[in-house]
Amino acid sequence: MPELSYREAVRDALATAMRRDDEVFVMGEDIAEMGGSMGVTQGMLDEFGPERVRNTPISEMALVGAGIGAAMQGMRPVVEVMYEDFLTLACEQIVNQAAKHRYMSGGQVKVPLTVRTQGGAGWSPGAQHAQQLEAWFVHVPGLKVVFASTPADVRGLLYTSIYDDNPVVFFEHRTLYGIKEEVPDELEPIELGKARVHREGEDVTVVATGRLVHEALRAAEEAEGEGVSVEVVDPRTLQPLDEETLVASVKKTNRCVVAHEAVTRMGFGAEVAAVLQHQAFDWLDAPIERVGARFTPLPFAPVMEEWVVPHAADVLEAIRRTVGRNGH
Amino acid sequence: MATEIKLPRLGQGMESGTIVRWLKSEGEPVEKGEPLYELDTDKVTQEVEADASGVLLRIAVEEGEVEVGRTIALIGQEGESVPDEAPAPAPEEPAKPEAKRAAPAAQTLQQTVARSDGRGGGRIKASPLARRIARERGVELSSLQGTGPEGRIVAEDVERAAAAPAPAAAVPAPPFEAEVVPLTSLRRTVARRMTEAWQAPAFQISTSADMTRALAIRARLVERGDTPKPTISDLLTKVSAAALMRHREVNALYEGDAVRLLASADIGMAVATERGLLVPVIRGCERLTIPEIAAARADLVERARSGKLQQADLEGGSFTISNLGMYGVEQFVAVLNPPQAAILAVGAVQETPVARDGAVEIRPLMTMTLTCDHRSVDGATAADFLRTLKTFLEEPGLAL
Numbered sequence: 189m190p191e192l193s194y195r196e197a198v199r200d201a202l203a204t205a206m207r208r209d210d211e212v213f214v215m216g217e218d219i220a221e222m223g224g225s226m227g228v229t230q231g232m233l234d235e236f237g238p239e240r241v242r243n244t245p246i247s248e249m250a251l252v253g254a255g256i257g258a259a260m261q262g263m264r265p266v267v268e269v270m271y272e273d274f275l276t277l278a279c280e281q282i283v284n285q286a287a288k289h290r291y292m293s294g295g296q297v298k299v300p301l302t303v304r305t306q307g308g309a310g311w312s313p314g315a316q317h318a319q320q321l322e323a324w325f326v327h328v329p330g331l332k333v334v335f336a337s338t339p340a341d342v343r344g345l346l347y348t349s350i351y352d353d354n355p356v357v358f359f360e361h362r363t364l365y366g367i368k369e370e371v372p373d374e375l376e377p378i379e380l381g382k383a384r385v386h387r388e389g390e391d392v393t394v395v396a397t398g399r400l401v402h403e404a405l406r407a408a409e410e411a412e413g414e415g416v417s418v419e420v421v422d423p424r425t426l427q428p429l430d431e432e433t434l435v436a437s438v439k440k441t442n443r444c445v446v447a448h449e450a451v452t453r454m455g456f457g458a459e460v461a462a463v464l465q466h467q468a469f470d471w472l473d474a475p476i477e478r479v480g481a482r483f484t485p486l487p488f489a490p491v492m493e494e495w496v497v498p499h500a501a502d503v504l505e506a507i508r509r510t511v512g513r514n515g516h
Numbered sequence: 517m518a519t520e521i522k523l524p525r526l527g528q529g530m531e532s533g534t535i536v537r538w539l540k541s542e543g544e545p546v547e548k549g550e551p552l553y554e555l556d557t558d559k560v561t562q563e564v565e566a567d568a569s570g571v572l573l574r575i576a577v578e579e580g581e582v583e584v585g586r587t588i589a590l591i592g593q594e595g596e597s598v599p600d601e602a603p604a605p606a607p608e609e610p611a612k613p614e615a616k617r618a619a620p621a622a623q624t625l626q627q628t629v630a631r632s633d634g635r636g637g638g639r640i641k642a643s644p645l646a647r648r649i650a651r652e653r654g655v656e657l658s659s660l661q662g663t664g665p666e667g668r669i670v671a672e673d674v675e676r677a678a679a680a681p682a683p684a685a686a687v688p689a690p691p692f693e694a695e696v697v698p699l700t701s702l703r704r705t706v707a708r709r710m711t712e713a714w715q716a717p718a719f720q721i722s723t724s725a726d727m728t729r730a731l732a733i734r735a736r737l738v739e740r741g742d743t744p745k746p747t748i749s750d751l752l753t754k755v756s757a758a759a760l761m762r763h764r765e766v767n768a769l770y771e772g773d774a775v776r777l778l779a780s781a782d783i784g785m786a787v788a789t790e791r792g793l794l795v796p797v798i799r800g801c802e803r804l805t806i807p808e809i810a811a812a813r814a815d816l817v818e819r820a821r822s823g824k825l826q827q828a829d830l831e832g833g834s835f836t837i838s839n840l841g842m843y844g845v846e847q848f849v850a851v852l853n854p855p856q857a858a859i860l861a862v863g864a865v866q867e868t869p870v871a872r873d874g875a876v877e878i879r880p881l882m883t884m885t886l887t888c889d890h891r892s893v894d895g896a897t898a899a900d901f902l903r904t905l906k907t908f909l910e911e912p913g914l915a916l
Contacts, residue, residue: 442645442671470648470826473671474664512665 189373195365197339198228198304201346202266204375206236209264212350213240215255216268216304225270226306226365248277252303256286256355259301264350272307272359273319286355287330298353302346306360308399308449309497315485318362318493320398320450325357326427326459332380333426335359337401339369341424344378352380361398361449381428385437389419392443392507395434395460396422400447400479400498407503416511426456434460435467442473443510447503452480477506518592519568525584526557526564532583533557534708540572546591551658553588556708563658566591573598642669653678653823654700654791678823702792713852716770719895720849722885723902725909727865730755731880733806733912742807744814748882749785749839752862753809755908757781757801758915760835763901767834769855770892784833784853785813787820794820795853797833837862847883857892858901861885882909 192200205212213236214229220243223230233241244251248269255267269275275282282303289297309318325333332354336342342360349356386401387408396404401422408418421437423430438444444464446457461476481497523533536554540546551563552572570591577588590598640657642650646669650657655677662669699707730751737746760767760781769776781802784795796816798809819825836853841864850861863883870879884905888898908915 469644471645473643473645509665 189370191368192339192343192371193366193368194339194342194360195226195228197343197369197371198346198360199230199232200371201343201350201375202229203232203235205264205266205347205350206232206240210240211262211264212266213242213258213263214266214268215242215244215251217244217246217251217270219243219268224268226360226362228304228365229268248274249281252278252281252301253285255301255303256281256289256299259286259299259355260289260297264300264302266302266304266346266350269303269305271317272305272321273316275303275305275321275324275357278303279324282325282331282355282357283328287328290354291330299355300351300353301355302349302352302358303355304346304358304360306362306365308362308364309481309486309493310363310399312488312490312493313362313486314488318486320359320448320481322357322359322397322426322448323450323454323456323459326456330355331427332356333359334380334424335361335397335426336424337361337364337396337398337422339367340371341378341384341422343371344376345380345424347375348377348380351377356380359398363399364402367402378424380425381430382425383421383423383430383433385433386420386422387418389417389441391417391441392445392510393419393421393434393437393441394445394447394503394507395437395457396420396447396503397424397426397449397456399449400503403498403500404445404447404503406500407507410500410504411507414508416507418507423460429460429463431463431467434464438464438468439471442471444472445477445479445503445506445510447479447498447506449497450480451483452478453483455480474510474512477510479503479506518573518590518596518598519570520587521552521567521589521591523555523582523584523586523588524564526555526562530557530584532581534581535577535579535588536704537579538575538589539563540566542572542575544572545594546570546572556704570594571596640669641667642674643671645671646674648826649674649678651701652825654702700791702794706793709854710851713854716852716854717890718852718887719890719898720885720887721895721898721902722847722883723906724868724881724883725906726870727880727882727909729912730909731865737806742810744810746806746810747813748841748865749837749862750806750810750813751912752839752909753783753785753798753801753813753837754804754806755912755915756835756837756860756905757783757804759901759905759908761802762904763897765893765897766858766886766888766901768857768892769834770857770889771855775857775892778834780834782832782834784836784856785816786836786838786850787817789821789823791823794825794830795833795836796820796825796829797831799832836860841865841882847885849885850887852887852889854889856889858886858888858898860905861887 202214219229220233220241251267255265258265286299286301289299307320322333322335325331334345334349336345349358394404404420408420411418419437419441446460448457457478479498479502484496487493534556536556538553539551546566548569549565552566553564555564568591571594573590573592575589582588642657649671655674660669660673660677663673664670734746734748734751764777767778767781780800782797782799783801784797787794798812835856836859838850839862840848841862845863847863848861850859853859865880865882867878868881869876886898886902
């Protein structure tokens with residue numbers, strides 16, 4: 189099996205779909221000659237030409253709007269929004285247009301659009317270039333939301349998203365582009381709405397997304413040393429959510445920590461906690477713990493940034509609280 | 517002015533409860549929040565706390581079933597006179613503006629919730645899992661010391677208590693002296709439900725089936741290496757499901773003002789456990805294969821015996837089979853499992869001489885006795901069902 193970086197895996201999913209279907213094309217700011225600000229689309233202009241690898245003006249609203257129009261006309265566009273912070277500029281198009289047309293037309297119009305974007309802290313980009321806004325879009329009926337945490341996942345999920353007949357907001361994490369993982373020789377699409385159990389355990393389930401999947405796996409290693417067996421589950425698709433897998437896991441372990449890099453308040457983890465307390469109430473032996481960023485804009489100063497966003501140590505602390513006894 | 521203690525609604529859909537016993541007697545002082553009486557609802561038996569402080573002036577309902585909202589006792593000041601007659605039953609109604617205790621709905625709800633936890637001096641802190649295990653194993657939470665954060669009782673505390681030998685067992689009972697075993701909540705539930713069942717106008721019909729072919733099928737499945745090994749019970753469950761699908765009146769619930777004919781054969785099986793009788797349900801038996809039924813049965817029996825069944829495993833059966841064949845019982849009569857319309861009691865398969873075409877042959881026969889609730893099932897209907905069942909056992913191919 190080949191080993192791909194997360195960045196290469198995204199590119200491979202795009203290129204595989206574009207080789208297979210003329211309807212698939214990519215569009216975004218500086219994605220052609222420059223290959224995108226994260227280098228994801230590097231080399232694609234050479235293979236697919238300027239018709240299918242299109243630079244756009246710096247207007248997220250126009251960019252996503254054009255994507256919606258193309259999608260409604262039968263194309264399968266993948267638009268890149270350089271930073272997810274800039275999704276705010278495209279919200280009218282994503283929330284009021286893309287999410288609504290299929291519903292409002294009684295199913296006559298489909299919007300098979302994929303909005304790729306990335307974000308995340310860890311490299312001191314400041315308050316406007318590192319937010320994690322995935323929860324905003326999970327709140328909108330009519331959108332699917334994916335947050336992939338590994339090369340194999342990002343490859344299979346992006347491919348499936350492109351071929352989904354609904355608009356998908358597809359989140360990538362800035363600090364994950366360099367990580368590597370073995371991936372199947374042939375691209376294997378991954379069904380949306382299926383969680384991945386990264387590690388099985390008996391005592392606590394950590395439901396983590398994005399970068400926090402890796403932090404959770406590190407925390408699980410440490411917890412193992414303390415005699416606590418941790419199961420790490422990545423929902424991968426935030427909408428639709430694989431409630432079945434999450435509930436089954438918590439019914440087994442009786443304890444749960446939800447971890448993401450976004451702020452805890454009103455975060456995706458709150459929804460997961462609500463689902464679990466309702467469906468696994470009689471199986472819970474401790475309050476569900478949440479791990480997320482502190483409720484503040486992201487600071488530029490590296491030490492401050494590090495203090496605001498969660499790391500493996502925060503997940504480990506939360507794990508300890510769930511199995512806690514008097515004195516902890 | 518004395519405070520009327522009314523039967524609280526402790527859960528959605530609760531219409532009535534059964535007062536098991538009073539923990540205070542008339543004339544005794546009572547503190548608000550102290551356990552006052554034990555209440556049995558469909559699912560659990562629990563202590564209910566007093567609503568008010570004072571003296572328990574009168575117990576209006578000593579024990580038995582009471583509808584929600586009815587006055588069951590009066591608490592007031594010592595020496596306060598109370599009417600001789602118990603106050604007239606007052607069904608629960610929305611608080612009227614002029615009502616003295618016209619509390620906002622939220623407050624009422626909060627009181628109900630707090631009350632349902634039952635321990636003097638405030639709420640017991642216990643995790644939902646700990647509460648469930650305590651409920652299932654009959655452990656009294658108020659007797660435990662929690663080891664979780666802030667003294668919360670966690671599952672481990674309850675499990676430890678459930679595993680610990682009962683203090684009484686430490687001293688062996690002297691010979692010739694009767695041993696008094698207090699009823700566990702499971703025992704109490706069995707007692708209450710069986711008494712309830714006994715009120716139904718039930719009748720029984722019996723037959724026996726030649727099990728030659730059924731035994732051969734079972735032997736073939738075992739030989740094939742199926743695990744868990746299918747039993748005659750599994751085969752019977754499968755065949756009963758097929759018969760129930762053809763006789764819907766028997767796959768039914770009697771609901772007082774209607775009979776509910778069920779679309780799927782959710783068959784309960786009586787399982788003897790150390791703690792008492794449990795009847796877990798295998799759902800959709802008409803759609804399951806015999807190996808699937810065997811797997812479901814093995815799982816449920818295992819969990820029944822290890823105390824790991826969940827409430828959901830015990831609910832919603834449409835029909836019940838009780839098999840005492842393994843004890844060598846030839847024939848017996850089962851008591852109904854209300855609201856189900858019928859229950860089948862099955863005896864052992866025994867080599868029996870039977871007359872066939874003018875000659876005596878030895879055949880493996882199994883007796884079956886069907887108990888029916890005559891309010892929903894008539895004799896001929898029951899007989900029809902039993903004949904189908906017998907036919908299917910003797911010619912299993914017909915059940916396909």
